[in-house]
Amino acid sequence: AQKVTQAQTEISVVEKEDVTLDCVYETRDTTYYLFWYKQPPSGELVFLIRRNSFDEQNEISGRYSWNFQKSTSSFNFTITASQVVDSAVYFCALTSYSGAGSYQLTFGKGTKLSVIP
């Protein structure tokens, strides 16, 4: 069975601080994808990144960076110099192949990030 654990339920930081959101996953699949989504107060889930299980290179996109470590089954997300607009709930997710061309996402419970001005 697939499982994604986001141990941090809520985090508060002061603007311009760096913050890391943790994600630990469990899967028996050798090929899988990991994702991060952002859910602002409006509710819509915004796709941030997808990582293939064979690609352990860290990735940086502006103030966002992701650290994928297969050895510890972790896919952590760091926001550098946080801003108020980063306030949202962040979800980590893992795919599983459900057959007939369909991939299902297993979501963590999310981490609510509040950036205080």
Place this chain on the structure above:
Amino acid sequence: SQTIHQWPATLVQPVGSPLSLECTVEGTSNPNLYWYRQAAGRGLQLLFYSVGIGQISSEVPQNLSASRPQDRQFILSSKKLLLSDSGFYLCAWSVSGTPQFFGPGTRLTVL
């Protein structure tokens, strides 16, 4: 480019009334379609997914049902709503192993 629409955006319904939520996708063909529910303060729960017209898989047995009458249309229904059906309903689409892209959601309150 692809876009996904959901309506209505918000809905308040009495217990026991029927429900119909609609999701449509533009700009892609033969997508996989998904319905999720997010209860207040909780994570996302996959309700249904579909890999093609008329093909529906249910993840959680409940009083909800889904239908896919057209390639890019996905409908979530109920004959009689329960209080526990309140939540935020999200539709999503994907192609093969690509990310799932989500619609704006429908906020349902059952009174």
